[in-house]
Amino acid sequence: MSVPEVGVLVEPDSSWGRNILRGVASYAEKFGPWNLLIEKYHSSVNWTVPETWCADGIIARISTPLLLNCLQSLKVPIIDVGDLFVGEPGVESVLTDYDAWADLAVEHFQSKGFANFAYYAPPSRDYSNLRGEAFAAAVERLGRRCKQYRPGYRIGREISVGEHRRRVTRWLSQLPQPVAILAADAARGKDLAEVCIQSGLRVPDEVAVLAGDSDDLSCEICRPPLSSIQVASRRIGLEAAALLAEMLGGGKPRTEPVLISPEGVQARQSTDVLAIDDPHVVRALRFMQRNAYRGINVRDVLAEVPVARRQLERQFKNYLGRLPAEELRRLRLERARQLLIDTELSMEEIAEASGYAGSTQLGAAFRNKFGVTPLAFRRRGQQR
Template sequence: MAANTNGETPRRTEFFNKDSRQIAVLIETDTSVGCSVIRGIANYAKQVGDWHLLIDPRDHEHRSALPDGWNGDGIIAGISSRLQFKQVNARNTPLVNVDDRFEDLPGMASVVTDENALAELALSHLLDRGFRHFGYFAPPSTQYSKKRGQAFITAVQQAGHKCNEYRPGYRAGRKISWGEQQRRVTRWLRSLEQPVAVLAVDSLHARQLSEICHATGIRVPDDIAILAGDTNELFCEVSTPPLSSVIVASEKIGHDAAELLDRMMGGESPPDEVIRVKPRGITSRQSTDLLAIDDPAIVDALWFIRKHAHRGIVVGDILREVPISRRYLEIQFQKYLGRSPGREIRRVQLERGKELLGRQELSITEIATACGFANSTRFGVAFKKYTLKTPYRYREELLAGQKIAPVSI
């Protein structure tokens, strides 16, 4: 330990406990994503048993900062600026970053959301609802990176479509009044070819977009469908209408970051590549609950599938409900969805299965039945063919970093 200017060896402060490792968690607690990452870190800390977490320390100006007297063993941080990285890195303490704004700084280990996987998941959700016009909404800001928008725009273009990005013409940091912001966003929305599906960078901005639509008479989801790029349950549920959202695997990011930090504190070098964690799925709510298809019979058929797939229906059940020929049904499904009615039934069943596997209290047998399968064996075979993973493996990865309650088979 270095001596101070008086030649005396400074004493460690109350932050130090020789019986436990001291871990600083520089992640904001005023966002749901941040709290979820911290929960994943805490879950790992409980597994190892000898970690003490210093969570979200602030300086006298309420900025994220390590206390002067802190002399710990490791740091997990959401690095938001090069200055912050320089200050934290100067501690010569193992560091893992969990924010993608500066994920690629040399020598820094990072565990972040896989934005390419998020973009593909979001686009698939919107394409399955028949949308062929897309937008991306992220007002200029230093609070998030541009990677989410870049990934989504690229995914849309690779699928053969165009994505209209919101570009208001001012730089990040400029203060814009609510009225001016509403006027700029409204102009952008009215310039889009409707119906259009818009991915918002996060739940906060998805809710802002929904509020502007409500104030200006733009119908959601009839004119504009809105998908939030992450999940804040409060923002998504109290919005009118409730917002669909991407389920970012925040707890797993926290857990994996803590696990990596543990290895680095044991002497392992930081990985050469950024570790990217795929989102868990989509929570579908009313803001994307629309089928943007101009054939009423096919819309009726799709609604029937979504309502009854869990009952184990077959194509014949659709034809008894919708008075069209099987040949016409097959042709139109291929035209709008690129798959047969039978494959669409199975897709809806298995997407429900993926969602239910996140509920720890349900057994695999209960999930199979709830999805319309005769037994867990048939469900398992179909699920592995669809996801390339068994239901057990998928659940294990889905719940990684969370407290897992015992479940029966």
């Protein structure tokens, strides 16, 4: 039996792309063997299929109509891990669940007390409108409006760096402050933070910036460091490889794309602010953020903040959309989820570090919130 030749067209110059490649390679190692054909170009704009390839199937981030047409002409199974050409004939898609992605962003901004929201995504072949549409819908479900950057120039039209920054500065000047802005990805988030600082806008006090993916280098070298959504790109690569294997085995095409939920938010300095003008709520939140993992309850918060319980609950509901007890649960579950991703701690250790009485209590709360047990969540992450 011959070893399948699998072509992979995913740029390796970002954490997202490298993790896609790792997911594909992990599947090939565990369930292959496959011979992986890796394109070495770092820009997807001019990609085409190398003449030397005799691929039985291809996993790609399809970025241009030219590449799409080239792949479709090969008459082999194609799995797209991008979001520009979802639903094209002969192409299966595995991509981030943007509804879940948008909900994560809104929840993160809500936890900071923001009431003004915007989305930043200059025209690019790197992403589609699906991201902005999902975020705008999530914001509208709060009864708010989402301002979007609409610069008014076409893809492919070159403008100078100075003109780009003037346009972004003009857009920023029209936004109510403080404002929470979701950028399409880490590159655009870094760009936006730089324009803010050059324009004299304080990040995060006046403009909080959240990057739509987790390119570690871009997020860490940005000043201030960028908060980011942790998209499950390694799992996307793994699921794309599994879907390709299914297609190579004669499986029928799917009618809908495979959607992968993001893992969470990596909070950094660019959103480390509380956009709340009630000193009691701010004091309560700061106390909860420091002590939620010590098993405190609302009575402990009230002992710290000199205000009646009903008043504090009313103000939390007004600013955050949830009660103090719900915010304590959110903080603990986010800590538990991050520890499951980043550490090898036992369930008992994670429960203790997250403020739960034991693994049973943690398991019940985690399953109620995320629909899976902590152990299943960790195993899924290890597969990624």
